[in-house]
Amino acid sequence: MHGTQILDEADRLMTVCNSCRYCEGLCAVFPAMEMRRSFSDGDLNYLANLCHGCGACYVDCQFSPPHEFNVNVPQTLAIARADSYAAYTWPRACAGLFARNGLVISLTAAVSVAAFLFGFAAVSDPKLLYGINTGPGAFYALMPHNAMAALFGAAFLYAIIALTMSLRAFWRDIGEPIGMCADAPSLWQAVRDAGTLRYLDGGGVGCFNADDRPTDRRRLYHHLTFYGFALCFAATCVATLYHYLLAREAPYPWWDLPVVLGTLGGIGLLIGPIGLFVAKWRRDTALLDEARMGMDVAFIAMLFLTSLSGMALLLLRATPAMGPLLALHLGFVFALFITLPYGKFVHGLYRFAALVRYARERKVMAQGTAE
Numbered sequence: 001m002h003g004t005q006i007l008d009e010a011d012r013l014m015t016v017c018n019s020c021r022y023c024e025g026l027c028a029v030f031p032a033m034e035m036r037r038s039f040s041d042g043d044l045n046y047l048a049n050l051c052h053g054c055g056a057c058y059v060d061c062q063f064s065p066p067h068e069f070n071v072n073v074p075q076t077l078a079i080a081r082a083d084s085y086a087a088y089t090w091p092r093a094c095a096g097l098f099a100r101n102g103l104v105i106s107l108t109a110a111v112s113v114a115a116f117l118f119g120f121a122a123v124s125d126p127k128l129l130y131g132i133n134t135g136p137g138a139f140y141a142l143m144p145h146n147a148m149a150a151l152f153g154a155a156f157l158y159a160i161i162a163l164t165m166s167l168r169a170f171w172r173d174i175g176e177p178i179g180m181c182a183d184a185p186s187l188w189q190a191v192r193d194a195g196t197l198r199y200l201d202g203g204g205v206g207c208f209n210a211d212d213r214p215t216d217r218r219r220l221y222h223h224l225t226f227y228g229f230a231l232c233f234a235a236t237c238v239a240t241l242y243h244y245l246l247a248r249e250a251p252y253p254w255w256d257l258p259v260v261l262g263t264l265g266g267i268g269l270l271i272g273p274i275g276l277f278v279a280k281w282r283r284d285t286a287l288l289d290e291a292r293m294g295m296d297v298a299f300i301a302m303l304f305l306t307s308l309s310g311m312a313l314l315l316l317r318a319t320p321a322m323g324p325l326l327a328l329h330l331g332f333v334f335a336l337f338i339t340l341p342y343g344k345f346v347h348g349l350y351r352f353a354a355l356v357r358y359a360r361e362r363k364v365m366a367q368g369t370a371e
């Protein structure tokens with residue numbers, strides 16, 4: 001007996017699959033499963049987060065519905081995976097935020113955007129808020145840089161602490177020692193597997209959709225979203241260094257590094273989330289955890305709106321729209337930061353940790369075989 005019914009079901013499926021082993025070449029889940037004869041809760045959460053949800057094992061399975069064995073690995077692991085986000089969250093009192101997550105994220109975003117819009121209107125000189133301000137320091141005439149750095153720095157620091165504590169709980173529960181960084185080869189292998197989304201390829205043919213025709217589009221849109229996010233983060237880091245090391249204040253000219261990085265990242269964060277949204281709608285519902293669609297869509301929407309407001313600010317910063325757009329963009333960014341530990345963002349961290357563990361297991365097994 002496991003902690004939840006879905007883990008009991010995952011255990012049943014892994015036991016069936018361990019006897020069958022037809023899918024062992026499709027992804028990392030089946031080889032990792034084969035290294036075990038029984039499954040703890042932590043093992044099943046590890047396998048659930050190792051699964052990329054490509055759907056290949058459902059389409060290939062001779063025991064999938066309507067067969068009486070009712071084997072549906074992608075959907076079962078998707079539900080277990082979403083449950084694991086709440087199970088490991090920090091602080092524990094916030095676990096409930098994963099229930100009706102779409103509503104929680106939407107309300108947080110609405111309150112944050114409203115707070116920035118009303119805040120700007122309350123404390124800014126209307127001539128500044130609705131006037132044309134250009135040149136270095138134009139943003140900070142509306143919100144002082146120190147206030148912006150303190151507010152966003154605190155939100156980001158909280159997100160980092162909460163995510164680290166959640167990841168620590170996951171890592172311990174799947175049975176690994178805390179010092180994973182000590183094993184550099186496994187870490188590097190996981191970086192490569194995550195960076196290329198190696199296991200989102202359905203065993204080489206792509207992800208499966210409602211029409212049973214696999215494509216690589218989901219992987220492409222994931223890449224655009226992930227690397228777009230990374231470029232936007234890099235743009236923020238470079239701008240921070242400009243401010244504190246070179247005493248250069250935003251906004252910067254279009255050719256400057258923070259703007260170039262932010263623009264490229266912003267384009268990725270516009271196209272990627274739209275593509276992921278469309279891809280999600282085209283998928284066979286038999287593969288999905290339909291009850292958590294709100295969580296997935298809310299995260300995609302937050303990334304899209306953050307990017308859209310940032311790109312609009314970039315394009316219209318020399319017009320009277322700059323003030324309201326700055327408030328809008330800061331509202332979305334703040335909401336994104338504080339909800340990072342309590343939404344779909346965590347899937348990237350847990351999956352990466354699962355890939356590190358898988359790389360370690362493979363290495364240990366290869367060493368055992370060689371001896």
Ligand code: SF4
Pocket residue numbers: 016017018020021022023024057058060061062063064071073
């Ligand atoms: S998913 Fe089906 S075909 Fe694949 S290993 Fe499991 S039981 Fe066998």
Ligand code: SF4
Pocket residue numbers: 026027028029030050051052053054055056057058073074077199202
């Ligand atoms: S859905 Fe894809 S990634 Fe998940 S277990 Fe099946 S084949 Fe592996």
